[in-house]
Amino acid sequence: HGGALYRKQEMESHGKKAASRSWQNVYCVLRKGSLGFYKDSKGASHGVPYHGEVPISLSEATCEVAHGYKKRKHVFKLRLGDGKEYLFQAKDEGEMSSWIRSVLSA
Ligand code: I3P
Numbered sequence: 616h617g618g619a620l621y622r623k624q625e626m627e628s629h630g631k632k633a634a635s636r637s638w639q640n641v642y643c644v645l646r647k648g649s650l651g652f653y654k655d656s657k658g659a660s661h662g663v664p665y666h667g668e669v670p671i672s673l674s675e676a677t678c679e680v681a682h683g684y685k686k687r688k689h690v691f692k693l694r695l696g697d698g699k700e701y702l703f704q705a706k707d708e709g710e711m712s713s714w715i716r717s718v719l720s721a
Pocket of ligand 1: 635636638686
């Protein structure tokens with residue numbers, strides 16, 4: 616599963632807000648147990664991570680519709696075991712549901 620999403624980091628760890636909070640367009644690639652970020656599909660196929668980011672581990676991750684976030688539509692929330700939290704905006708409802716399902720079964 617791979618595709619472009621807008622991403623915003625909300626939390627850096629338990630109780631600590633992320634310092635860098637703007638929305639960024641990233642190309643996301645889901646693999647067994649991890650989610651990697653790339654600039655675009657070409658970056659993904661060449662294995663060049665977005666800003667050198669290490670893929671995040673999805674063990675103990677929860678993923679759900681971000682009902683509390685009202686500023687954008689089709690946004691889901693990913694919360695990691697270490698307290699990091701991300702919001703992702705998909706292009707429509709169907710794409711959002713498909714990402715949530717895939718992340719939960721990755
Ligand atoms: C952030 C940017 C984000 C905004 C965030 C700002 O500023 O405007 O779009 O989140 O607000 O801090 P910057 O680009 O200077 O980093 P929203 O789009 O969700 O409002 P926040 O700190 O309240 O999350």
